[in-house]
Amino acid sequence: MPIDAAKALAADPRSAEIAWTRKDVLLYHLGIGAGIPATDPDELRYTLESRLHVLPSFATVAGAGSPEVIGGLNAPGVDVDLAKVLHGGQRVELRRPIPVEGRATATSRVAAVYDKGKAAVLVMRTEVADAEGPLWVNEAQIFVRGEGGWGGERGPSARQEPPTTAPDKEVERTVREDQALLYRLSGDWNPLHADPRFAARAGFDRPILHGLCTYGMTLKAVVDTVLGGDVGRVRSYGTRFAGVVFPGETLRIRMWRTDDHAVRVTVTAVERDDAPALADTLVEHA
Numbered sequence: 001m002p003i004d005a006a007k008a009l010a011a012d013p014r015s016a017e018i019a020w021t022r023k024d025v026l027l028y029h030l031g032i033g034a035g036i037p038a039t040d041p042d043e044l045r046y047t048l049e050s051r052l053h054v055l056p057s058f059a060t061v062a063g064a065g066s067p068e069v070i071g072g073l074n075a076p077g078v079d080v081d082l083a084k085v086l087h088g089g090q091r092v093e094l095r096r097p098i099p100v101e102g103r104a105t106a107t108s109r110v111a112a113v114y115d116k117g118k119a120a121v122l123v124m125r126t127e128v129a130d131a132e133g134p135l136w137v138n139e140a141q142i143f144v145r146g147e148g149g150w151g152g153e154r155g156p157s158a159r160q161e162p163p164t165t166a167p168d169k170e171v172e173r174t175v176r177e178d179q180a181l182l183y184r185l186s187g188d189w190n191p192l193h194a195d196p197r198f199a200a201r202a203g204f205d206r207p208i209l210h211g212l213c214t215y216g217m218t219l220k221a222v223v224d225t226v227l228g229g230d231v232g233r234v235r236s237y238g239t240r241f242a243g244v245v246f247p248g249e250t251l252r253i254r255m256w257r258t259d260d261h262a263v264r265v266t267v268t269a270v271e272r273d274d275a276p277a278l279a280d281t282l283v284e285h286a
Contacts (some may be wrong), residue, residue: 003120003147005113007077013109018063018128022049022100024186028058031183032216033173042229046220054098055223056234057216059128059136060090061186062098063106073142075110078122080144082190083202087211088121088143089280091238095134097231104130111139114155120147121155141240159240160280162266167254169225172270173217175209177248183213204244211241214251214277218267221253222283226263233285235261242279245269251277261285 026047029035032055034046045051073080105128112123122142128135176182180193188210191198199207219237227233245251250270255263263285267278 002079003113003122003144004077005115005120005150005152008075008110008113008122011076011110013107015105015107016064017103018106019103020058020062020101022052024062025052025054025058025100028061028186028216029055031179031186032057032213032220033176033179034220042224045229049100052100053231054100055216055220055231056092056094056098056136056237057212057219058098059092059094059138060212060215061188062102062128063104064187075122075124078110080147083192083198084145084147086143086145087140087241089141089238089240090212090215091139091236093137093236094234095136098135099130102130102135104128104135112155113152115148115150115152116143116154117148118146120144120152139238162279163256163264165256168257169255171221171225171253173221173251173253175213175217175245175247175249175251179213179247180207180209183210188212206246209245209247209249211245214241214245214267215239217251218253218265218278218281219283222255222263222265226255226257226283227285234283235286236284237282239265239278239281242276243269245277 029046035043045053106126108124108126110122111125114121124140126138184193192202193207193210196206223229223231252268252270252274254266258264261284263283265281268274269277
């Protein structure tokens with residue numbers, strides 16, 4: 001079996017120094033669709049260095065691209081075919097606002113390995129801190145097709161019933177044809193998102209958008225629509241990647257205020273009869 005769960009869980013945490021500049025932040029924001037219209041004052045908060053603030057989902061790429069996913073696949077006891085790998089879910093918890101430039105230590109470990117029968121799920125947890133203290137915690141769920149069935153723990157189910165009431169807010173966001181090519185410059189070089197031949201080997205008729213790009217586009221929509229553009233209000237943001245998105249499609253983002261401190265979200269692909277993209281999505285905020 002390519003995944004040795006006991007070995008992966010017993011491995012020592014691995015630490016790495018990461019750093020980012022305002023150029024990295026600007027590139028990330030452009031990669032998730034910021035800057036349209038280019039002169040909109042609300043968009044300039046994401047695209048102009050003199051007004052810059054950092055969308056919290058930048059934590060998923062700061063310093064190393066997609067560190068939890070890449071780190072999980074390089075962990076002791078893990079040897080899998082990249083074509084069988086999908087990003088199953090992502091959660092980030094903010095300890096304080098992310099600075100526009102920074103240097104920090106990221107400490108990662110495999111926190112859990114679950115047997116889903118026809119697949120395995122690795123849970124990779126990364127804690128990031130700088131000289132002033134904790135910054136954020138990332139937790140990624142890595143779905144590996146064909147690697148389950150060894151009789152391990154199935155793990156918890158995070159699935160929730162979708163809201164049945166009309167959303168409080170609903171917006172649409174267009175995914176540009178070149179969105180994945182731009183987003184991958186923030187560090188996730190998986191050819192699944194650029195190479196048609198590799199995408200075909202993974203079972204897709206064309207390259208798909210990074211799940212974390214949809215993740216970032218969605219949080220930006222919530223911040224801009226519900227939180228008054230204030231990124232500092234976000235405390236945590238988690239989702240399950242329920243389906244793929246293709247460049248050129250339109251995202252339909254529906255939002256429900258569950259209380260004064262949380263927003264539930266669903267994301268679907270308009271052109272494919274609202275096929276699910278993100279589910280079990282929750283933004284907790286101040």
